[in-house]
Amino acid sequence: MREDLGMAIADLKRDLVIEAVTQRSAQGEDPLAILEECRHGMTIVGDRFARGDYYLAELMLSAQVFNMAAGILEPYLSRARPSKPQGKVVLSTLKGDIHDLGKNILASLLRAQGFEVFDLGVDVTPDRIVDKVKEVRPELVGFSALMTGSYPTMKETSQMLKDSGLRGGLKLMVGGGVTTPMVKEYLDADFQTLDALAGVEYCLSVVGGGRK
Amino acid sequence: MTGGSLTPDERVSAAVRLEKPDRVPVVPLVTAESAAGLAGITQAQINSDTNAALAATLKVFDEVGGWDSLFGGGVSTVAQRQAINMYPMKGLTPGKDIADNDVFQLVEEEVLLPEDYDKICEMGADRFYHEDYLWRIATFTPQEQPKVKEELKAVSRRYRTEFEKRGIGPFHVTAEMHPFFRLSLMRSMVRFTEDLYFNPEPVERALKAITEELISKQVHIAKKSGVARWMFVEERASAFFYPLSVFERFWWPYTEEVVDAFWAEGIVTIFHLDSCWDKNISYFRRLPKGSAIIELDSTTDIFRAKESLSGHLCILGDVPATLLSLGKPEEVEDYCKKLIDEVGGNGGFILSSGCAVPPDCKPENFRAMIETARNYESSRR
Numbered sequence: 382m383r384e385d386l387g388m389a390i391a392d393l394k395r396d397l398v399i400e401a402v403t404q405r406s407a408q409g410e411d412p413l414a415i416l417e418e419c420r421h422g423m424t425i426v427g428d429r430f431a432r433g434d435y436y437l438a439e440l441m442l443s444a445q446v447f448n449m450a451a452g453i454l455e456p457y458l459s460r461a462r463p464s465k466p467q468g469k470v471v472l473s474t475l476k477g478d479i480h481d482l483g484k485n486i487l488a489s490l491l492r493a494q495g496f497e498v499f500d501l502g503v504d505v506t507p508d509r510i511v512d513k514v515k516e517v518r519p520e521l522v523g524f525s526a527l528m529t530g531s532y533p534t535m536k537e538t539s540q541m542l543k544d545s546g547l548r549g550g551l552k553l554m555v556g557g558g559v560t561t562p563m564v565k566e567y568l569d570a571d572f573q574t575l576d577a578l579a580g581v582e583y584c585l586s587v588v589g590g591g592r593k
Numbered sequence: 594m595t596g597g598s599l600t601p602d603e604r605v606s607a608a609v610r611l612e613k614p615d616r617v618p619v620v621p622l623v624t625a626e627s628a629a630g631l632a633g634i635t636q637a638q639i640n641s642d643t644n645a646a647l648a649a650t651l652k653v654f655d656e657v658g659g660w661d662s663l664f665g666g667g668v669s670t671v672a673q674r675q676a677i678n679m680y681p682m683k684g685l686t687p688g689k690d691i692a693d694n695d696v697f698q699l700v701e702e703e704v705l706l707p708e709d710y711d712k713i714c715e716m717g718a719d720r721f722y723h724e725d726y727l728w729r730i731a732t733f734t735p736q737e738q739p740k741v742k743e744e745l746k747a748v749s750r751r752y753r754t755e756f757e758k759r760g761i762g763p764f765h766v767t768a769e770m771h772p773f774f775r776l777s778l779m780r781s782m783v784r785f786t787e788d789l790y791f792n793p794e795p796v797e798r799a800l801k802a803i804t805e806e807l808i809s810k811q812v813h814i815a816k817k818s819g820v821a822r823w824m825f826v827e828e829r830a831s832a833f834f835y836p837l838s839v840f841e842r843f844w845w846p847y848t849e850e851v852v853d854a855f856w857a858e859g860i861v862t863i864f865h866l867d868s869c870w871d872k873n874i875s876y877f878r879r880l881p882k883g884s885a886i887i888e889l890d891s892t893t894d895i896f897r898a899k900e901s902l903s904g905h906l907c908i909l910g911d912v913p914a915t916l917l918s919l920g921k922p923e924e925v926e927d928y929c930k931k932l933i934d935e936v937g938g939n940g941g942f943i944l945s946s947g948c949a950v951p952p953d954c955k956p957e958n959f960r961a962m963i964e965t966a967r968n969y970e971s972s973r974r
Contacts, residue, residue, distance in 0.1 A: 436836045529918040529951040
């Protein structure tokens with residue numbers, strides 16, 4: 382059954398996944414076990430992407446299917462025992478930019494790997510990020526960008542994290558269409574990528590976890 | 594623009610014909626947003642006053658001593674772009690919805706509904722847009738529409754006249770989004786991708802209808818414009834996003850059909866290709882020799898693209914936006930020299946920004962790009 386649900390997610394059989402998760406959770410199966418099967422499906426998706434068999438479209442669609450399954454499980458999970466997250470990540474698209482496709486894919490993939498993701502949305506100001514970092518103490522902070530105009534806000538946020546003494550306790554990553562190693566250097570960030578899955582691998586390497 | 598024995602038009606035309614001109618032409622994509630940044634006025638100003646946008650563009654052009662051809666849609670506001678079906682999305686306007694110096698933003702949300710695919714087929718794409726869809730996204734009322742369009746016409750006339758005085762012609766007059774890109778923007782990327790994978794038939798019907806209409810209208814308009822080039826925009830169909838199976842089914846056949854129809858009238862298609870097309874580039878060899886220009890935004894490997902398309906299609910690009918924003922003039926100069934040597938070596942190359950010049954481009958970096966094109970080759974002779 383683990384293979385069936387996982388494979389259904391990996392093969393993007395959306396209706397089948399929804400039906401199976403709805404039925405099995407209503408029948409009283411352990412929601413954490415069902416979620417684990419869904420995560421296994423996302424690992425298969427990741428492997429296919431890494432081999433070049435899957436593209437961003439399939440990553441995006443599988444993330445959608447996973448989110449639907451997680452949404453169905455949510456009421457059952459809240460009654461089940463809490464599980465310790467792999468780690469905490471704060472994500473945002475900064476002020477001056479409202480593009481969120483890449484960020485949303487990364488957020489879904491991280492959740493599928495057991496991370497607790499605090500997605501602050503788009504057009505986010507530096508102080509909101511600093512406040513959230515103070516509140517949740519994440520291992521990682523991620524900036525997403527499709528517009529060069531958000532570079533100064535990213536730089537300001539990076540500096541504010543340093544000035545608040547928060548930067549040492551976390552890794553800063555940046556991704557999105559206009560980012561390059563030059564942007565990583567400009568921000569004094571730890572990691573840059575255009576590839577959502579590479580972002581997941583980096584987060585896992587930071588927290589010392591492996592893909593589920 | 595000085596720096597060679599040919600006129601700017603002759604230089605550009607030679608490169609498009611795959612020849613090696615007196616020097617590599619430089620044709621940056623300078624939008625009103627780019628010009629505002631370079632001229633030091635706010636994004637809000639150019640969105641409330643197209644005369645200010647035109648003045649900024651002329652100031653930038655004159656200060657750097659000009660470039661070889663006018664690339665892009667001239668100057669226009671978010672509302673004007675919606676009115677002429679240039680941006681089929683909701684927009685956030687600087688000074689109104691967002692801060693004065695934020696660049697306008699397009700809102701990625703589901704506006705086109707699944708049932709609209711067949712509505713497009715029944716009504717025709719243009720009629721559907723102007724009679725129905727526009728009023729789901731417009732920042733103006735139907736009563737205001739004639740004024741919005743008239744203001745755009747007036748500033749476009751002034752734009753062309755001002756540049757004619759400077760001896761510079763348009764690189765193209767007409768431009769259209771690829772039907773695939775258009776539907777993705779209208780429907781939103783996630784919803785559109787779901788449609789492609791889970792319910793593809795209505796998408797295919799709409800792609801076919803939009804393609805037929807595009808050919809029947811735009812070939813005629815491009816021919817009448819007197820400029821034998823037109824611009825075809827696609828930012829989402831590459832293998833960065835989709836597998837080749839999707840590309841081959843939903844993009845390439847319509848593309849070939851469109852290019853062939855324009856080329857039959859001697860009109861060259863300028864492909865504006867954002868994102869990484871490394872895995873798709875070889876398909877463009879199937880197009881007739883000289884029938885297209887491939888514009889790359891720096892995420893595609895332009896040097897490998899040159900190897901693939903050398904002697905077949907002209908390439909245009911690709912000084913990266915980030916280099917223009919954050920780099921130093923000497924870094925921009927080095928990159929331009931590399932492009933001129935390696936991509937321009939045997940002709941068929943036009944130097945340009947990778948996509949539009951970013952609004953936060955450093956003026957000294959913009960100047961470095963233009964001046965390297967103007968002086969580098971002659972300095973080696």
